[in-house]
Amino acid sequence: xxxxxxxxxxxxxxPQSFRRDDVLYGRDQEVGDLLDLLIAERVVLLHSPSGAxxxxxxxxxxxxxxxxxxxxxxxxxxxxxxxxxxLVDREPPVNRYVLSALLSLEEGLHPELQRPLSxxxxxxxxxxxxxxxxxxNRPGNEVLIFDQFEEVITADPVDHEAKIRxxxxxxxxxxxxxxxxxxxxxxxxxxxxxxxxxxxxxxxxTRFRLDLLDVDQALEAVTRPARDAGVExxxxxAIQLVDDLRRVRTQRGSRVVEELGxxxxxxxxxxxxxQIWNGIGDSGRIGLEDIESxxxxxxxxxxxxxxxxxxxxxxxxxSERALRDWFERELLTAQGFRGQVLEGPDSAGEAGGRVLxxxxxxxxLRAESRRGAVWYELAHDRLTxxxxxxxxxxxxxxxxxxxxRAVEWDR
Numbered sequence: 001x002x003x004x005x006x007x008x009x010x011x012x013x014x015p016q017s018f019r020r021d022d023v024l025y026g027r028d029q030e031v032g033d034l035l036d037l038l039i040a041e042r043v044v045l046l047h048s049p050s051g052a053x054x055x056x057x058x059x060x061x062x063x064x065x066x067x068x069x070x071x072x073x074x075x076x077x078x079x080x081x082x083x084x085x086x087l088v089d090r091e092p093p094v095n096r097y098v099l100s101a102l103l104s105l106e107e108g109l110h111p112e113l114q115r116p117l118s119x120x121x122x123x124x125x126x127x128x129x130x131x132x133x134x135x136x137n138r139p140g141n142e143v144l145i146f147d148q149f150e151e152v153i154t155a156d157p158v159d160h161e162a163k164i165r166x167x168x169x170x171x172x173x174x175x176x177x178x179x180x181x182x183x184x185x186x187x188x189x190x191x192x193x194x195x196x197x198x199x200x201x202x203x204x205x206t207r208f209r210l211d212l213l214d215v216d217q218a219l220e221a222v223t224r225p226a227r228d229a230g231v232e233x234x235x236x237x238a239i240q241l242v243d244d245l246r247r248v249r250t251q252r253g254s255r256v257v258e259e260l261g262x263x264x265x266x267x268x269x270x271x272x273x274x275q276i277w278n279g280i281g282d283s284g285r286i287g288l289e290d291i292e293s294x295x296x297x298x299x300x301x302x303x304x305x306x307x308x309x310x311x312x313x314x315x316x317x318x319s320e321r322a323l324r325d326w327f328e329r330e331l332l333t334a335q336g337f338r339g340q341v342l343e344g345p346d347s348a349g350e351a352g353g354r355v356l357x358x359x360x361x362x363x364x365l366r367a368e369s370r371r372g373a374v375w376y377e378l379a380h381d382r383l384t385x386x387x388x389x390x391x392x393x394x395x396x397x398x399x400x401x402x403x404x405r406a407v408e409w410d411r
Contacts, residue, residue, distance in 0.1 A: 011225035012274040015267055015304065015363060018056035020063060025224040026217035027053070031061040034208050038143075039069065041206040042180050047187040048210035051363040051379060053266045054184045055147055057210060062182075066143055071180065072136050073143045075108030077101050079151040087121050094121040096159075097152055097166035102128055109133070126173040140178035149185035153192045160195075167199040174201050188368045212263035218242045221269055226277070232285045240288060241276075244297045245269055248381045249336060256336060265380050267363040268301060275300035302386035306394070308362040315358060316351040318344075321399075323355070324391045331365075331378050332387065338378045340368075 018024050034057070038044045048054050058076070066073050081100040087093070102120045105128070113133060120128075132142070152163060174181055183204065197203045213221060219238050226233040245268055248261040280290055291297075309327075313320040326345035333339050344352030356376055359365040366379045378384065 009229065010274055010277050011229045012270050012277055014270050014274040018053075018060035020059055022056075022060045023225070023228070024053075024056055024060035026213055026221040027057055027061065030210055031057055031065065034210075035062065035065050035069070037206065037208055038066075038180060038182055041202075042177065043174060043200070043202045043204070043206060044182050045190070045193075045204045045207045046182060046184040046210060047190050047207060049212060050186050050188070050360065050366045051265050051267045052210050052212050054210055056266070058145060058147060058182075058184060063145075070138070071141050071143045072134075072138065073145065074132070075105050077104040077144060077146045078148060079146070079155060080148070084117070087117075093162075095162055095165050095169070096155070097162065098125050098169055101125055101146075105132075124169045124172070126169060126176075129173060129176075129179070142178070143180040143182070144173075146181070146183045149183045150189040152196075153189045163196055164199070167196040171199040171201060186367070188366075188374075213266055213269065214263060215242060215246070218245070218264040218269055221266070222273060225273070226286060230284065231277075231280070234285060234287045237286055237288045237291045240291050241272065241297065242269075245272065245382060249384070261381075265363070265382070268380060268382060271304045272297050272300040275303065297382075298386045298389060301383060302390035302393075305364060305383065305387055306390050308359065308364055312355055312358045312362070316348065316354050318348045318351055318355055320394075322347045324394060327387055328391055331376075332384055336384055336388075338381065338384065340375045340377045342373060342375060 013022060034044070034046065046054055046058075063073050063076075077100075079097050079100040081103045083094060083096045083099055087099070099121060102123075102125065106114045106120070129142075152166065156162070173179065187209070193204060219242055222238045222241060223233040223235075242264060243260055245264045246261045247258050250257055250259050276286060276290060280286055309320055309323050312318070313323055322345045330341045331339050344355035348355050356365065356367075360367055360376070363379050364383065365376045368375050368377070378387075
């Protein structure tokens, strides 16, 4: 492999999910256990903390393994499709969750087989699947996969009756024991399924938890992609990077100390490794000097934070300064720990909810549902210092001396 080819093919995906053609390392045990559980139990709920890599596990590993086992995996279902106002406002109104599921399934069909929207709006999921064209001429081996299933909760928190109708339809569908189903969602919304699980044949009693990466898994996810691309990621460098990524701040009496935690966030690992790869030379190796000089974790995470905040500002119209100030005032405590919020920046107005959604999707924030309210906090302690550093850099570059003094006074 030439240096040019290697340099233009970064083996680390960064903040995005893995796709079907990507190689996912460090998850062999989990994907094998999940496959066995799904085959045996037929209906499984997969849940995890935000950013643990559920979608990546499904796309890069589970889909192909199910196919190897002789299953026909239907197109992955999302419940976030936009429903035209004309269908929502009609009597009786179309069920947005059922229609979203049907639209997801339609995306996997040849255009000549796809049905018009008006026809889809009038049928149930059970009816639709009863007429599904058998692609492999092996009836009774179809698998439904619902990814990011928390969307049934978050799309419209007060649309309780529509949710009941959707789950009732889904329950009728899954009483057909020739169908398998996997529901994948963030674990902070699992408790809110209790009101609807009773409509399903198994009440979603069979569950599988995907945790963040442990140390050995993280080391594999760091070293193997580089090795497969012709570059040796040296063990001491990999260990230093993983240890850096799992540092957490702990209060010990009056002191704040940094200790090594048990887990590594997959997104932060991928962001850091992608940054390191972009900075390496032509030596065919990544050593401690690369981690310390060009692969600084703080710098990689700060760059990612900066790009994400700028993107959210562009999409929502909330000023970048307001977002950065909000991070420091509300999401970071004076002692450098993570704070929690219920709402976005005060200046965001109606866009505040969208700000929280986008920052959660970017894995900068993590949501937790408690007593009917959703609280948001930084995804990991490891983000606190990069955020403070990048905010200071941004203010130095974009604010006047008077504005910077005002920020310090306000603190």
